[in-house]
Amino acid sequence: MGRRPCCDRVGLKKGPWTTEEDRKLVNFIFANGHCCWRALPKLAGLLRCGKSCRLRWINYLRPDLKRGLLSEQEEKLVIDLHEQLGNRWSKIASHMPGRTDNEIKNHWNTHIKKKLRKMGIDPLTHEPLLPPTTSTTTDNHHRDRTSQSQDQQEEEEGGGPLDSSVEVNNGAFCTDEVPLIEPHEINLGTCAPSSSSSASSTSSCIINENENSSMITLMEDLGLPAFDDDWHNSMMMSFWDDDNDNFFGSLNLFVNGDSDNDRPNLTASSDPTQCPRMVLDQEPWNLFELS
DNA sequence: AAAAGCAACAACCGCCAGGGG
DNA sequence: CCCCCTGGCGGTTGTTGCTTT
Numbered sequence: 001m002g003r004r005p006c007c008d009r010v011g012l013k014k015g016p017w018t019t020e021e022d023r024k025l026v027n028f029i030f031a032n033g034h035c036c037w038r039a040l041p042k043l044a045g046l047l048r049c050g051k052s053c054r055l056r057w058i059n060y061l062r063p064d065l066k067r068g069l070l071s072e073q074e075e076k077l078v079i080d081l082h083e084q085l086g087n088r089w090s091k092i093a094s095h096m097p098g099r100t101d102n103e104i105k106n107h108w109n110t111h112i113k114k115k116l117r118k119m120g121i122d123p124l125t126h127e128p129l130l131p132p133t134t135s136t137t138t139d140n141h142h143r144d145r146t147s148q149s150q151d152q153q154e155e156e157e158g159g160g161p162l163d164s165s166v167e168v169n170n171g172a173f174c175t176d177e178v179p180l181i182e183p184h185e186i187n188l189g190t191c192a193p194s195s196s197s198s199a200s201s202t203s204s205c206i207i208n209e210n211e212n213s214s215m216i217t218l219m220e221d222l223g224l225p226a227f228d229d230d231w232h233n234s235m236m237m238s239f240w241d242d243d244n245d246n247f248f249g250s251l252n253l254f255v256n257g258d259s260d261n262d263r264p265n266l267t268a269s270s271d272p273t274q275c276p277r278m279v280l281d282q283e284p285w286n287l288f289e290l291s
Numbered sequence: 292a293a294a295a296g297c298a299a300c301a302a303c304c305g306c307c308a309g310g311g312g
Numbered sequence: 313c314c315c316c317c318t319g320g321c322g323g324t325t326g327t328t329g330c331t332t333t
Contacts, residue, residue: 016301016327038318054319055302090321105322106300 013047017056021046025053026061059102066098070107078104079112083126 013021028044034057037050046053070078074096081092089101089108096104108123116123 014303036318051304051319052302058320059301087322101321102301109323110299 011047012049014052017048017060021048022056022061025056029057029061055102059100062100064098065100070099070104070111074099075107075112075115078108079116079126082108082112082123 017025024044024046025040028040032043034040034054037054040046040050041048041053044053048056077096078092081095085091087105089105093099093101093104113123116126117129120129121127122129
């Protein structure tokens with residue numbers, strides 16, 4: 001019995017997304033959020049399956065993505081987390097705000113793996129590489145099905161993730177205790193963004209009431225669609241500029257594409273390299289009609 | 292300058308888990 | 313309890329751009 005396809009593929013487009021498709025998707029999510037990925041493409045006028053839309057949004061269009069190469073610090077964090085979690089990229093990504101599992105996975109496969117091997121470290125076990133005389137299978141049973149097959153195909157090496165409940169970072173957090181912010185945790189009365197921990201910087205953002213209302217006014221000024229509370233909250237967090245403790249810096253770049261504008265209270269981030277690549281590149285955000 | 296090889300990453304595919312009926 | 317649907321995850325592939333020959 002064949003698997004039912006995730007969507008009706010007849011007439012659906014595949015392959016790279018066009019800017020027009022990106023615009024449609026972002027505009028739709030801006031206006032409506034994403035209630036149901038399966039229904040979204042039809043409602044947004046896209047000839048894509050919902051899965052594809054979801055991936056595109058999560059991995060590329062989401063405004064809170066950092067983009068660009070991982071910093072050395074981030075790389076180290078990935079290695080640490082991978083040592084504890086194995087190929088659980090989504091878990092790893094959940095500890096790295098602004099980074100997607102796909103991005104981390106790609107970076108691991110293309111950069112970190114090689115780097116570790118060069119350093120004489122087995123990227124699977126995080127142990128020093130041994131001569132390939134003994135093939136240990138002691139840890140293989142810990143790994144999930146797919147990573148096992150890949151690992152076996154790639155290299156006959158043991159090792160892998162540990163129990164998902166294991167603590168990392170000296171017990172700073174548990175892997176199943178992803179620091180997600182809940183709507184009720186958003187305190188509009190105070191603004192205490194950016195703890196020292198990069199892993200919690202985005203999710204710990206609490207919007208100041210004045211900025212909150214200013215932002216709403218700004219959005220209205222710009223003709224942006226009305227948001228429901230959840231969407232609004234997520235957008236507030238999405239545009240937080242950790243490095244400058246500044247919500248409007250990122251939003252300004254997002255909206256205006258440059259810092260040269262006459263809007264009060266809108267200043268671009270001082271260090272453009274700290275801004276999301278999609279903002280810096282003016283693509284695809286600059287293509288969207290915001291009115 | 293052209294071709295071949297390589298690296299990076301966006302996107303796809305198949306499977307799984309959880310929730311609802 | 314079972315089945316179906318949906319969202320999510322991880323592995324893999326395809327495409328594109330860059331570097332080397």
